[in-house]
Amino acid sequence: xxxxxxxxxxxxxxxxxxxxxxxxxxxxxxxxxxxxxxxxxxxxxxxxxxxxxxxxxxxxxxxxxxxxxxxxxxxxxxxxxxxxxxxxxxxxxxxxxxxxxxxxxxxxxxxxxxxxxxxxxxxxxxxxxxxxxxxxxxxxxxxxxxxxxxxxxxxxxxxxxxxxxxxxxxxxxxxxxxxxxxxxxxxxxxxxxxxxxxxxxxxxxxxxxxxxxxxxxxxxxxxxxxxxxxxxxxxxxxxxxxxxxxxxxxxxxxxxxxxxxxxxxxxxxxxxxxxxxxxxxxxxxxxxxxxxxxxxxxxx
Amino acid sequence: xxxxxxxxxxxxxxxxxxxxxxxxxxxxxxxxxxxxxxxxxxxxxxxxxxxxxxxxxxxxxxxxxxxxxxxxxxxx
Numbered sequence: 001x002x003x004x005x006x007x008x009x010x011x012x013x014x015x016x017x018x019x020x021x022x023x024x025x026x027x028x029x030x031x032x033x034x035x036x037x038x039x040x041x042x043x044x045x046x047x048x049x050x051x052x053x054x055x056x057x058x059x060x061x062x063x064x065x066x067x068x069x070x071x072x073x074x075x076x077x078x079x080x081x082x083x084x085x086x087x088x089x090x091x092x093x094x095x096x097x098x099x100x101x102x103x104x105x106x107x108x109x110x111x112x113x114x115x116x117x118x119x120x121x122x123x124x125x126x127x128x129x130x131x132x133x134x135x136x137x138x139x140x141x142x143x144x145x146x147x148x149x150x151x152x153x154x155x156x157x158x159x160x161x162x163x164x165x166x167x168x169x170x171x172x173x174x175x176x177x178x179x180x181x182x183x184x185x186x187x188x189x190x191x192x193x194x195x196x197x198x199x200x201x202x203x204x205x206x207x208x209x210x211x212x213x214x215x216x217x218x219x220x221x222x223x224x225x226x227x228x229x230x231x232x233x234x235x236x237x238x239x240x241x242x243x244x245x246x247x248x249x250x251x252x253x254x255x256x257x258x259x260x261x262x263x264x265x266x267x268x269x270x271x272x273x274x275x276x277x278x279x280x281x282x283x284x285x286x287x288x289x290x291x292x293x294x295x296x297x298x299x300x
Numbered sequence: 301x302x303x304x305x306x307x308x309x310x311x312x313x314x315x316x317x318x319x320x321x322x323x324x325x326x327x328x329x330x331x332x333x334x335x336x337x338x339x340x341x342x343x344x345x346x347x348x349x350x351x352x353x354x355x356x357x358x359x360x361x362x363x364x365x366x367x368x369x370x371x372x373x374x375x376x
Contacts, residue, residue, distance in 0.1 A: 082372050237358055244361030247368070286354040293351075 008068045012061060019057035026050035062265045073261030080251055084184045097184040104169040104181065137161075148292040149299065152202060159198075160291070163191065164284050171280035174250070175272070182280070183246040185239065192235035192242075195291045199234070203298035212298075234294055238287065245283050249275040303375050310370045316363035324356055 029047045036043075067073075084095045119130060127135055141164065145157040167182060174180035181187050203212045216231070217224040253275055257264050331349040335342045 080368075080372075082368055240365055241354070241358040241361055244358075244365045248361075248364060282350075282354075286351070289351055290354075 005068065008064050011064045012068055015057045015061040015064065019054055019061055022050050022054035022057060026054060059266055063263050066265070067262045070262075078254060078258045080254065082185075082247070084179055095184055095186060097179060097181040097187055100173055100178055101170070101181040101187065104166065104173045108165055108169050144288075145292060148289075149296040152295070152299065156198075156292075156295070160288050163291075164288055167280060167284040167287065171276060174276055174280075180246055180250060180280075182242055182283075183250050185243045188242040188246075189235075189239040191287070192238040195238060195294070196235040198291070199294050199298045202295050206299050215298075238290060242283055242287060245279065249279055301374050306370060306375045309374075310367035313363045313367035313370065317360040320356055320360035324353055327352055327356070 026047060029043055029050060033043055033047065084097045086093050087096050087099065089099075115130075115134065119134070123131055138161065141161045142154075142157045145160055149156065170181045174183075200212070203215070207215060213224075216227040218227075253268065253272060256268055256271055260267065327349065331345055334345050
């Protein structure tokens with residue numbers, strides 16, 4: 001074994017021993033704290049130190065174990081592609097995000113089938129557990145759609161719920177290391193195109209084709225070309241917003257992983273809590289809100 | 301095409317982020333003023349603020365996506 005490997009092995013064993021010792025020390029402090037009526041500050045501060053030292057030694061153990069087993073990380077550059085890689089499928093050349101979307105859709109469909117087969121026959125009047133969660137989700141989306149454009153029927157609320165579930169499913173798929181499907185301009189453009197079709201469908205259903213064109217020429221007919229261009233800008237901006245946000249999150253996480261190399265054990269999951277869990281939810285909310293706002297604007 | 305010129309062009313694209321940041325900070329300040337003036341309306345103000353922030357942030361995203369496309373299709 002070379003010199004640096006010996007040092008790494010020493011750090012691995014030393015940090016493991018220290019972590020176990022800190023764990024037992026912390027447990028003794030917690031027992032002492034529970035035995036007192038009012039916990040005193042000195043013991044609390046010692047427990048804080050024990051926790052910090054235990055977590056730090058655990059992190060050091062994990063990273064040095066990785067370095068010992070797999071060698072130091074090669075310093076490769078960061079490669080980012082805007083368009084996803086393409087695969088061959090039955091003579092067509094499709095993006096790899098199509099396959100990922102099918103996997104997400106399959107997961108969601110299996111979950112829905114399981115809920116339909118096992119949960120719905122057993123629903124009670126007083127909900128508890130999973131039925132409660134399901135009722136809260138469906139009711140909040142339904143109420144949100146109703147307060148924006150309730151007079152258009154319930155099918156719109158069902159479509160909005162499925163679009164939001166698909167976006168959340170894509171965010172969950174990203175946790176497994178593959179490229180998120182919403183980080184592909186073709187997928188977000190397809191979703192924005194559906195929004196565009198819905199806007200025009202509801203507008204034409206309410207006002208007729210002539211009425212819709214006349215509503216675009218509202219104050220004076222001079223603004224008709226400008227309003228048409230800004231109508232086309234709506235799905236383009238929806239697609240670009242979702243794509244840019246998801247791509248930016250993916251680039252930041254890739255940068256973090258490639259910069260930390262072998263030290264990326266616990267820290268990326270904290271950063272990923274924002275970029276992979278919270279940010280896609282906000283973007284799904286924005287997409288849904290803007291869809292409903294534009295549909296409402298086309299109908300009134 | 302010279303990669304240095306492409307890099308300067310991409311960096312100029314990203315100046316829109318400064319304007320977006322400034323405007324979003326001003327909007328949040330006004331929203332905080334409004335909530336301080338009338339705390340019962342904080343739910344409505346919250347939703348209007350989120351909508352406005354997302355629409356304003358999209359201009360910064362346009363600049364970012366333009367810079368990325370520039371770097372990856374024009375650069376060697």
